[in-house]
Amino acid sequence: MRAAVFVEPGRIEVAERPDPQIVQPTDAVVRVALACVCGSDLWFYRGQTPYESDRPVGHEFIGIVEDVGSQVGGLHKGDLVIAPFAYSDGTCPHCRAGITTSCLHGGFWAYGGMDGGQGEAVRVPFADATLVPIPGSGHSAEMMRSLLTLSDVMGTGHHAAVSAGVTRGSTVAVVGDGAVGLCAALAAARLGAERIIALSRNPARQALAGEFGATDIVAERGEAATEAIMALTNGVGVDATLECVGTGQSMATAFAITRPGAMVGFVGVPHGVEVPLQTMFSRNIGMHGGSASVRTYIPELMEDVLARRIDPGRVLDFETDLDGIGEAYAAMDQRRAIKSLVRVASI
């Protein structure tokens, strides 16, 4: 099969890879229809985290079940499925507690010899537990885009909101205007937040944040952003901050704008972050989050996507096919695109 692989920083190319086969009786093989590029993929693309040459890439995809192992009961050839960005057995204590990314037997696409999502097919372990069948058929292209975001960004934005304790009536700040940040604003609105302050200096992203439910836009950064948000909240700070970047500056801003007693929900992979522990202690500001258990969230979010109550697929503002994978990365790297869709096969 053909699949995208990392060559060197700045170079993602399509290469020939072995066709996935059923190895365990609980496996499925999924023929990928739609994949996308994640903000976290840019870390290795930019050479900021190590990545091996010829290793496959990608962890977000929707596809059609092509084959199932003998112990797979809930899936059948031809089913349209969403794959969360991690596979999990669904039965270990951590899966039962909903933290599927800590599954004792689970793992991640493109790690440890697994196929990547940006390719023609993927072997999926624990297929019954990992994959979520999409009900109905004939979904529109727009609907398919929104369903695709449930593999990562929409679930991750939701995780930020849940981890920060967003509830009906909350005043929320969203740090980060990438796809996850935009989805976090949408998630906060979905959970009933009354006021959503989005930090963004990009007009197109500001506009989408507003359509997703942001009530206020702060274009400043650093201390100026903190001052602007404190002014918007009468000097109090926000009830919940959704940190969707993971840099030292974004985290510092997140803690500075959170009201005493409240939480920072963080989902941006931390790079060079120093946690302000004395501030957390003296002001009782907590932090919770991390690698989102999107598998756990897919059913409830999918219900709202299918009912057209949320349309997170709008973050996918660039489209190409598998041969255009290099351009899919470049567009995001250069911030020409919020998030790139890769149409691997028509369904």
Added chain:
Amino acid sequence: MRAAVFVEPGRIEVAERPDPQIVQPTDAVVRVALACVCGSDLWFYRGQTPYESDRPVGHEFIGIVEDVGSQVGGLHKGDLVIAPFAYSDGTCPHCRAGITTSCLHGGFWAYGGMDGGQGEAVRVPFADATLVPIPGSGHSAEMMRSLLTLSDVMGTGHHAAVSAGVTRGSTVAVVGDGAVGLCAALAAARLGAERIIALSRNPARQALAGEFGATDIVAERGEAATEAIMALTNGVGVDATLECVGTGQSMATAFAITRPGAMVGFVGVPHGVEVPLQTMFSRNIGMHGGSASVRTYIPELMEDVLARRIDPGRVLDFETDLDGIGEAYAAMDQRRAIKSLVRVASI
């Protein structure tokens, strides 16, 4: 009046200080009956944090209202009151949210020219909001000790449990066998925790932890403690960890034993702690806590103390008078005492 002051590391002595007077119409002057020494007082006693010579000390006390300002409405001369370790106006946005330690106009005893609690009398700002009258009279010495712990350690232990999300049926670990750690075990039991693992290598403290509700004792430290707790929890980790020390090792243990998705409630003042952010991210372990808003907790905890459902005063296992203040510190410093009671005046 006579009040304890810091002379130099290892030397706390009684000195003559000005008699407190009403300054603001919202002030009260409280004649101190019982005070105590806090584990956090040992930081300056040991010279580990800076402290000015002749500065008063102490932040936990119970006493009798001696005088009130013209705008104090809910307190009267002769009332027996508990003072939380911070004063607060009760009306600012942070107080209204229950985070009284972040009061916009509040502060702490023995800071910024305020009297310390280890002395004969204290001027109390915002007396109506700060002080909590104790109903009834003729309370036993044991009851008075338990009421005294509501000024800090019992409320702080409760804060650890609340911040960590302890609920009915939780499996909880308590890191730290000081007065706060022991009160944290008691608080976890009060909140319905099913299993409470106390880390302690001191037989007397192990025994008291057991009487407070600990179901398991782990005497190991560091990695051996982690292994023991993972074995006790079938490799899963605990649902909530109450970190009541604040050192690098105690915090590292706290994160190592917490199950994915769960919280570390931290109330030990952090010293030399490095937050394991990558672990927090990959395992979704959160942290919340800090300087406890004990004022907020006093009413509900006092109800249980007065009904004899909890007896946190048992952590006060050393008693002296104001002249014995040096020995009160030394006994705790040398771990001869869990916590020292200072009987300033008989009531």
